[in-house]
Amino acid sequence: MSKLQYAQVNTMSKIKRTARQAKGKAKEAIAEVLGDGKLQEEAKTEQREGEEEDKEPSSLNPFGNLHRLT
Numbered sequence: 001m002s003k004l005q006y007a008q009v010n011t012m013s014k015i016k017r018t019a020r021q022a023k024g025k026a027k028e029a030i031a032e033v034l035g036d037g038k039l040q041e042e043a044k045t046e047q048r049e050g051e052e053e054d055k056e057p058s059s060l061n062p063f064g065n066l067h068r069l070t
Contacts, residue, residue, distance in 0.1 A: 013053075020050035 024046030031039035 017050045017053045020053070021047050024048075024050065 024043045028040055028043035
């Protein structure tokens with residue numbers, strides 16, 4: 001995989017994680033307004049999944065969030 005391809009895939013992964021977190025936050029806000037506890041828990045789960053994906057190493061980023069230490 002070339003550096004350009006790696007950068008493109010890495011960027012798309014970041015966008016996907018950020019979108020999942022944003023979707024969870026929006027869903028949580030709607031659930032809070034509606035008073036829907038089940039929807040609120042589902043939203044929090046989506047947010048956590050997005051955060052966990054960011055922390056977990058993958059085949060494209062075997063060092064996980066090591067880049068944050070530098």
